[in-house]
Structure formats: C-alpha cells, structure tokens
Amino acid sequence: MNILVVGGGGREHAIVMKLAESPKVDKLYCTPGNGGIAKYAECFDVKATDIDGVVALAKEVSADMVVVAPDDPLVLGMVDALNENGFRAFGPDKAAAIIEGSKVFSKNLMKQYNIPTAKYEVFSDAQKAIDYIKAENTYPTVVKADGLALGKGVIIAQNFEEAKDAVTSIMEDKIFGQSGSNIVIEEFLTGPEVSVLCFTDGKTVSPMVSSMDHKRALDNDEGLNTGGMGTVAPNPYYTEAVAKECMDTIFIPTIEAMVKENRKFKGCLYFGLMLTPNGPKVIEYNCRFGDPETQVVLPLLKTDLVDIFDAVIDEKLDSLNIEWEKGAAACIILASGGYPKKYETGKEISGLDTKGQAENVLVYHAGTKLDGEKFLTSGGRVLGVTATSDNLKSALDNAYKSVEAIGFDKMHFRKDIGQKALAVK
Ligand code: AMP
Ligand code: GLY
Secondary structure, eight states: OEEEEEEOSHHHHHHHHHHHTOTTOSEEEEEEOOTTGGGTSEEOOOOTTOHHHHHHHHHHTTOSEEEEOSHHHHHHTHHHHHHHTTOOEESOOHHHHHHHHOHHHHHHHHHHTTOOBOOEEEESOHHHHHHHHHHHOOSSEEEEESSOOTTOOEEEESSHHHHHHHHHHHHTSOTTGGGGSSEEEEEOOOSOEEEEEEEEOSSOEEEOOOBEEOOEEEGGGEEEEOSOSEEEESOTTOOHHHHHHHIIIIIHHHHHHHHHTTOOOOEEEEEEEEEETTEEEEEEEESSOOTTTHHHHGGGBOSOHHHHHHHHHTTOGGGOOOOBOSSEEEEEEEEETTTTSSOOOOOBOBSOOTTSOOTTSEEEESSEEEETTEEEEOSSEEEEEEEEESSHHHHHHHHHHHHHTOBOTTEEOOSOTTHHHHHOO
C-alpha cells in the first residue's frame, strides 16, 4: 500500500513511524512533514489545510489510504473531499469533526444526551456574557472561544476583571478571529486530567492506552499553557473502575449521540477528561490524535496500525482485537527557549544519528528541518523523546538519560515530567 499522511508535527512522525512497521506498507508519503519525518516518508510542500492540493497529491502518489491527522483540515472537510475523489481516508468527515470545531456544538450535544461535563451557558453578545459572569459571581470561571484557536481558546479567569477582559478580547478584539463570535462560559472543575484516545468506526469504540499531558511550560505546572511539554502512558488515575464508568457514561453515549445527530464519527476521538469529586467529566473533545499523547500511546500499540485504520474505514472495528504492551511510555518535549512566546529557529541540533534518532529511544520530530545532513530547529516544540519500558519509572529514566545527549542553543525542557504520575499509589 501507498499511504499519505497529512500533517507535519511530532504526532505525524509517530503515526508515520508506526505505519513504517507494517508489512502491508510499500511507500509512505507525508505533507508537509518535517526533517525527521523525511527520513521515513517522502515529504511534499503542500500545506495540511490545502484540500485541493492534498487531493491532487493523493492522485499523484496513487495513495491507497490517506491519514488526515491535524484538526483544521478535518474541520474544513478534507476527508469529505478525499472520499468524493474515491480515496480511502482515515479521519472524521466535516459533519463529525464539528465535535472539536465548535465548543457550542459539543457542549449542547453533551447537555442533550446527558453526558457529564461542566455546567455552561453560550453567548453571542459580549455584554450579556459579562452580565452573566457578574450575576454568577463565582471564580475561577472558564471562558472558551467557540471555534478552533490553536489550543489557546480557553481562559481560566480568577476574578471578574480577568473574566471581563477574556470576553472582550475574544468577542470584540477577536484575538481568535471568527472562532470567538460565540463563547462558552463554564463552571471551573477540579481533579486529575486524563487523555483517552479512542479508535471508533461509529459503532464500536476501542479506547487506547490512557495518557497524561503536561500543558504548562515550566516545572511544577508553572508558566504559560503550551501545546504540551511531555506525556506519560498509562495514566495511573485511570483505573479499571474509572475506565468502565467512562465507557458507560461518556464514550458509548458520545458515539451513539453522534449517530443520532447524523454525524457518525469515524477516526480517532480524543476525550479530554477530568476526574472530579462527582465523577469523570468531559473537558473537551478533539476529533484527532492528541499531540504529544500520540507519542506515548502508539509506541505501546502491538496491532498493525494499517489493520486498525482499515477496520475503522470499513466499519469493521468489532472484528478486530487491538492489543497493547503491558508497560509504560514517557515522552519529553525539547522546546526552543522562549516557547510558547517568541523563540529563535535555525539552530543546529546535536546528538542525533543520520535518521534523526538516538539510542534506546524514539525521537519524534515536531519542529525540525533538514539542511543537507544536519537537522535544524524550525518550531517551538522541536523534538519529543520517547522511551518505553515495563514500568514508568524506568521509562522516564531512560528518556531523560537520552535527552542529556541531545542539544541545541537555548534548548528548554521540563525536568518533572511524570513526577505526579509516579506519586500516585
Ligand atoms: P484546552 O485548550 O481545551 O485543552 O483546555 C486547556 C486546559 O484548560 C485543560 O486541559 C484544562 O486544564 C483547563 N480547563 C478547561 N476547561 C476547564 C474547566 N471547566 N475547569 C477547569 N479547567 C478547565
Ligand atoms: N495534547 C492536547 C491536544 O492534542 O490537544
């Protein structure tokens, strides 16, 4: 098979490297890819959001399957366009991707189908939102832009002034563009967070190994929110009992609700959960693999990923037994100094072999480019270094040991990835 993967970050590198293990794969293509992905797949310069460009590329490379990984092309309807042109594509169509594309949609869906989530109200008028916040008078309160906002559309306001500023900047100053025409104001929840990625064909839902993200830039969960500074899997808070409750009260009801709404979801559905004192609740849905969750989840997958993608596309997931390694995985993100604010790029990366890899670990490139034989930094998050082992402690030790051998000017990474998970008894 010839498989084309759309996207160009660490998540896509993890998908490409997993697909490369399959005996069914002849040739891998990726667009736009990056320096590390280029060692495993032929890369092109078609943008991930260029629907016509990707359809044309799929024709050019005679793709037997196209995997659309990032949120924006999914929400724009890339899978629909690929299907209309006769291509098999992994990922939800536009109608289903709205589960991530619109928070107003997903919140209303959860309310209508009794899926546990934070209490909320939707506003299209800034003054009404501000009046509501004043009347509620409970802080922290959470202000969310309706649409995609590069993972930055959530503001936790500690007092009235912050909440008012959040509403004004989203709805009037339009800091997230049209994504902020509507907003959701919701109750602040507390408890451990768990990411659960699920394969689903719209009928069967098959959860992957659970994981834990570390969103803040600095140790001890300080500093700004980022796309994710590291992950571990499995997440120790996600016990068998919690998993069963999530399956019964969240996963199956969500899949069934989407079918009832004529929005059958096929692909990877990501449940961002909070284990509150009142039970597990949905913080957010994503219509795709998480980044950097994928970088700890896929290394633990034993089943051929091509078989899983085929089963999802053909709606035969019920006939596939998906197997996982018993052990654990840890991923440390190496970022450019200054990220998630301003940072420099074009720095030479040392400590990688000719394939962009390092000993005993998987090195997933997020923001790199090739300059002849050299790898240069080209983004905020540069590399994700993943180690697997039979237990989390040694996976973390191995990942951090390998990180020591890798470097670039102003490299920054968190030293405490996995510490919270290790402390759970
Ligand atoms: P998101 O950008 O949607 O991934 O949200 C970013 C983070 O904001 C989440 O991972 C949570 O830590 C936090 N968050 C979102 N909604 C709530 C909520 N209702 N209560 C508490 N924290 C929240
Ligand atoms: N790691 C969070 C996300 O992929 O949205």
